[in-house]
Amino acid sequence: xxxxxxxxxxxxxxxxxxxxRRRRVAETRCAPRQVVDGxxxxxxxxxxxxxxxxxxxxxxxxxxxxxxxGAGSGxxxxxxxxxxxxxxxxxxxxxxxxxxxVEARALYLCTGYMANLAVLTALGSEPDAMIFSEALNHAxxxxxxxxxxxxxTVYPHGDLDTxxxxxxxxxxxxxxxxxxxxxxxxGDLAPLPGLLELCERHxxxxxxxxxxxxxxxxxxxxxxxxxxxxxxxxxVYIGTLGKAAGVGGAFVAAHASVIELMIQRARPYIYTTAAxxxxxxxxxxxxxxxxxxxxxxLRDRLSALVAQLDxxxxxxxWQRPASQTPIxxxxxxxxxxxxxxxxxxxxxxxxxPAIRPPTVAPGTARLRVTLSAAHTHEDVAQLAAALNxxxxx
Ligand SMILES: *Cc1c(COP(=O)(O)O)cnc(C)c1O
Numbered sequence: 001x002x003x004x005x006x007x008x009x010x011x012x013x014x015x016x017x018x019x020x021r022r023r024r025v026a027e028t029r030c031a032p033r034q035v036v037d038g039x040x041x042x043x044x045x046x047x048x049x050x051x052x053x054x055x056x057x058x059x060x061x062x063x064x065x066x067x068x069x070g071a072g073s074g075x076x077x078x079x080x081x082x083x084x085x086x087x088x089x090x091x092x093x094x095x096x097x098x099x100x101x102v103e104a105r106a107l108y109l110c111t112g113y114m115a116n117l118a119v120l121t122a123l124g125s126e127p128d129a130m131i132f133s134e135a136l137n138h139a140x141x142x143x144x145x146x147x148x149x150x151x152x153t154v155y156p157h158g159d160l161d162t163x164x165x166x167x168x169x170x171x172x173x174x175x176x177x178x179x180x181x182x183x184x185x186x187g188d189l190a191p192l193p194g195l196l197e198l199c200e201r202h203x204x205x206x207x208x209x210x211x212x213x214x215x216x217x218x219x220x221x222x223x224x225x226x227x228x229x230x231x232x233x234x235x236v237y238i239g240t241l242g243k244a245a246g247v248g249g250a251f252v253a254a255h256a257s258v259i260e261l262m263i264q265r266a267r268p269y270i271y272t273t274a275a276x277x278x279x280x281x282x283x284x285x286x287x288x289x290x291x292x293x294x295x296x297x298l299r300d301r302l303s304a305l306v307a308q309l310d311x312x313x314x315x316x317x318w319q320r321p322a323s324q325t326p327i328x329x330x331x332x333x334x335x336x337x338x339x340x341x342x343x344x345x346x347x348x349x350x351x352x353p354a355i356r357p358p359t360v361a362p363g364t365a366r367l368r369v370t371l372s373a374a375h376t377h378e379d380v381a382q383l384a385a386a387l388n389x390x391x392x393x
Contacts, residue, residue, distance in 0.1 A: 051374030052246025065281025081274030100225035102233035112240030118266035124150030130172035175204035181224035187323030215244025312384035338365035
């Protein structure tokens with residue numbers, strides 16, 4: 001009984017700090033208009049930036065993939081779970097991002113979380129390697145760095161000068177700089193051109209987690225590397241596929257030797273059952289849409305919605321850090337006030353999540369608005385009006 005009581009004390013402590021999280025049950029597909037816990041809501045919280053999670057072609061490809069390959073893969077990739085669908089997707093996505101890499105090859109993994117563990121443990125497998133990790137990196141990169149045998153140095157957010165000093169001072173055998181491209185709670189971009197220049201100068205790898213950029217940034221949706229027109233054999237690129245691609249999983253694209261090392265050594269790739277092949281089959285359709293004319297039109301539409309929100313919001317007390325991406329945070333400060341704001345929006349049928357520590361720094365609790373090409377201009381106008389009014393009450 002004492003064991004249970006000690007857990008309950010921890011839970012009570014979270015509750016007393018307004019840090020208890022609860023899950024809402026979505027009863028309909030991922031789309032702006034959903035039924036959640038029995039109630040219709042207009043949602044501004046998914047990372048389905050292009051609306052592909054409910055796209056008829058992607059859904060049909062998922063169905064066709066299940067017919068072709070069955071429901072599950074049955075084993076890990078190195079045993080017998082590697083299907084033609086996985087292989088095709090890897091080839092196609094490697095080609096898609098190849099303008100930005102040298103001798104590009106790609107590897108499909110079950111989740112972005114696992115892809116980040118896989119990359120950092122494979123590249124940082126030696127104790128005398130060093131990982132230079134951006135302060136606002138996603139939890140999965142932090143966990144990957146913890147799991148790697150390499151040492152870890154954190155550099156301040158966006159601070160190229162401090163990183164340059166740290167690289168100069170380091171005598172590590174292998175140096176790995178790792179960063180989110182689009183910061184998931186702020187929506188700002190990492191200074192990737194400066195980071196790549198530093199990495200080239202110091203003979204370091206640059207690992208870029210483009211979870212929120214792939215499909216969204218760049219004229220063809222190739223992501224942050226296309227946005228900044230970067231190319232290098234020392235880039236290791238991670239694109240996640242549950243966000244703009246609308247399905248699930250992730251890929252790592254890099255020089256063929258990096259990918260071969262991961263197949264041989266990366267435990268989060270090797271020791272897990274391969275994702276259902278139907279997902280990879282559905283992703284072939286997503287990739288087609290992202291890279292084609294439809295994808296370009298969806299990105300134009302998304303940009304117009306972001307500009308509209310920016311234009312219509314009139315906030316005085318709450319802070320809005322500059323963000324050109326569909327991630328539009330509204331920083332409120334206290335956990336309580338952020339929760340009250342989210343609850344008040346919910347009363348009006350709007351679903352905007354309140355994000356609290358430890359996901360963000362203490363004192364920066366916020367509403368995290370995300371926009372999707374599936375939203376309408378009326379949806380955005382409704383949200384802006386509700387936020388403007390709420391801030392004044
Ligand atoms: C969502 C996210 C991940 C994890 O990807 P999943 O496929 O959801 O596991 C990794 N990095 C960043 C920056 C993310 O936002």
